[in-house]
Amino acid sequence: MLTRVKSAVAGFMGGIMTGGGSGGGGGNSGSDLPLKFPYMRPEFLGLSPDEIECSADHVARPILILKETRRLPWATGYAEVINAGKSALNEDQACCEVVVARRRPMSYCPPSTPSKTPTAKRRNSLPNGEGLGLRLEHNRTCEDSEGLVFHYWALFDGHAGSGAAVVASRLLQHHIAFQLQVVIEIIRNLHALPPAVMGEEPDNTPYLQGNTPGPHRALTRAASLRGASGAPSSPSNTPPPPRFYTEKKIQHESLVIGAIENAFKEMDVQIEREKHVYNISGGCTALTVVYLLGKLYVGNAGDSRAIIIRNNDIIPMSAEFTPESERQRLQFLGYMQPHLLGNEFTHLEFPRRIQRKEVGKRMLYRDFTMSGWAYKTIEDEDLKFPLIYGEGKKARVLATIGVTRGLGDHDLKVHDSNIYIKPFLSCCPEVKVYNLMQHEHGADDVLVMGTDGLWDVLSNEEVAESITTFLSNCDPDDLHRYTMAAQDLVMRARGVLRDRGWRITNERLGSGDDISVFIIPLMYGNRVPCEPGFKELKGLLDSKTQ
């Protein structure tokens, strides 16, 4: 995330080359705490320490791709390149796995304890979970059919250190699995809507509200309030009284969305909690794709982006969260909790800095309620720095950070002050759903995930055009074609090194940022049965490790 954080970047001091465990997971200068995880490149790339070292060449900027001998689920393609020098390490991280969430007894609900997954067993590099909240059960087999299998792809774009991005790339999928565990049976039972109260029969009582017009019902609020919560409990063996209240019907899909939302939150809580024990530097954006029971769930917290390219149409699957797109939310917060602005910032926005001599003049401004602009008379108070300032990629919250959602950043402060940034950041993703079963997909229909290094220099249309053209020139049976397309895309966004820097087509500036790209073909989603059991999972895992 180029130029996205000022202060902490300056304090960056992790080692450049890793291989060992003391690499760039660091970031907080002077932290004596051990790293939570060593700096790494995505495990599925299968890089040797030497290869990782070579990949961090800021001048050559080699594009790393998935080796032909390796397979990701659905023949997913992947490519990445390091930045042009803005940080020693590649602060992007990626993850792609097939995960099993196992049914969890309802009585067993410890907070933020990620689930065991079979993939965890396969990875020798994964720590044994001490202090991670990971519950590894090596003795349990994968053969029980009580699990729910989901496919998972994720990109993380770190800033001010790679610690948070590395941790999130190793653990977020387990938080999702954990959140799904409690609702496995409800989600799998497509014949009944999720019950309001877990364990109770779904409410099939016809709505009684239809017989009583709205205003009369509404007038009885106070009565129903008392009646509902204050009424003596019926003995449990008498039939329940008819329900005179409305009940909102919740769809299965909403439970998956809620699980992903809460998983992001729990991941963030875990980072905050474990910062006291480990050195987890910086923060990161998170873009995840979960495939479950025929649907893709795209969760985004940050400024990475996912689009679907289907039959040459572009379907945006995420929206970026930036100081500009979230201005009104942040101004509203600053207005309501002015102490968060530390007497140094104003929640108002101005088109530029105000000079003291301009007090008394009328200047353009906008408040949290406005999308337009108006003039106001400048007062002393307006000389404070605006909470949101700058445009486009230079826009900043509290003059510090250029992205407004993500994980980590708990210690990030405004330079030379005691003002924390975190209260203005949200770890909550926006989740969009795409029903794979509602469409037929050809071999060239794909979902593209990219960090902002890609999208800063290429538009949706350019990306779609590039991929479509590339794929149409490949052998449709070549499973490596999606990785080749990802490589081509990263090349187009990075460009070539000339006298005056990295250049792409039409002499435009190439991206100097880290760039990471997944290209996920969608046709495999159509071929997967709605409720995949372990056999299917096993097949996928086998193909993955061939």
Place this chain on the structure above:
Amino acid sequence: MLTRVKSAVAGFMGGIMTGGGSGGGGGNSGSDLPLKFPYMRPEFLGLSPDEIECSADHVARPILILKETRRLPWATGYAEVINAGKSALNEDQACCEVVVARRRPMSYCPPSTPSKTPTAKRRNSLPNGEGLGLRLEHNRTCEDSEGLVFHYWALFDGHAGSGAAVVASRLLQHHIAFQLQVVIEIIRNLHALPPAVMGEEPDNTPYLQGNTPGPHRALTRAASLRGASGAPSSPSNTPPPPRFYTEKKIQHESLVIGAIENAFKEMDVQIEREKHVYNISGGCTALTVVYLLGKLYVGNAGDSRAIIIRNNDIIPMSAEFTPESERQRLQFLGYMQPHLLGNEFTHLEFPRRIQRKEVGKRMLYRDFTMSGWAYKTIEDEDLKFPLIYGEGKKARVLATIGVTRGLGDHDLKVHDSNIYIKPFLSCCPEVKVYNLMQHEHGADDVLVMGTDGLWDVLSNEEVAESITTFLSNCDPDDLHRYTMAAQDLVMRARGVLRDRGWRITNERLGSGDDISVFIIPLMYGNRVPCEPGFKELKGLLDSKTQ
């Protein structure tokens, strides 16, 4: 707004028939204050007191239309019908005018003083502005060319009394004119962007930021903060120092949007202020259309709706603000300011009321960060009534109100409590812009504005189909065709009275709510010159009063 407010409706006691000055402007039972304005129907309908009396027949529900002898700007069509009995009076109000905003000296900026307009002079029924904040200058002529002419259409849907709707229908256009006054010259000068500081030359200095990469610049925030606001002022006769800060370029359009946004706010402030002097009952939604310099600005605060029908395509020009669409904003507010919930409500949402005996079980919920649902263990705290409750038209904030933006409602409380609703309501409109000059418009291309009584029973597609079919069967030269189409539309939404109530096609229930509809042909917008002066206005006014 049918069934939208419970408590205050019960207290409604304004007289049914008006004609005089003591009609339905009332609403607060027991208010001894005089009415701000008498209850009325839109002035442009030209109804006699007898006609107004007949129009309030809740059984016959006659559809009122613009008389053939009367013209609105652009041959706008209008029709309305009263509700089926939910309130004695028609709580919808409408306004359509051509307004002149005159240049206001910069030094003259009293807060919330609406401008004089020539239309105000024509209306004998308009009070002389005493106590209104209206500044009428009868001695000034309309002939000066320093004014800015805008066309204005507005619908207001009242609840809990018609006072706020009547006041807003009489005054909101003046607030818009007032806000525009200060920026007239800036808006008219299309050759220069609005200056950041009023009166200064627009900043044409090339950006210097391009030469210094972001992170380095950002690091100097503290320094620039001091340098900019703390630097000693230069003597005014020395050339200004080069600007080393960025300056956001604001478009003319943004100033019009800001003017409309602030006009809504000032209208709301005026209602609050004058409630101490006048009896201004209830609250209202507001949907306004302003045509200015070739563009339509559609401002919406509430659940009325505007769509454009162009060449059979539907272009939504507003989005409804309801407890469901604004849930997350309201929950966020309730979470941050829990005292607003008065210990009776919880900011969490549940799919239904919880019974005390269910404490300890796991129930579906969602918080302000979530769009999906998850299960949580029920605690005593969760027995409180949810801040947002119900679905669709039955959704309520604080069990009271079904719309979340609008004007008035300052005294509205939760039934039998001291919890105010107003902090959760916003008077701020969302403004969407449509550039008339970018499209050719035929005689059947229209903008449709309707209160929720229309859209509750007819979809956008049904409305478009209905209007397009109707207009294609009319003489294109008949200027009354848009009113006939509006009448047809209101008829389709109201239906006919059968044994079991009002029925529309396919035996569906007709709308029992007040229904008001403007149909505005767009081709006249193309024909109006970009900067209309007074001559054009005069012609329009003449045709209006023929």
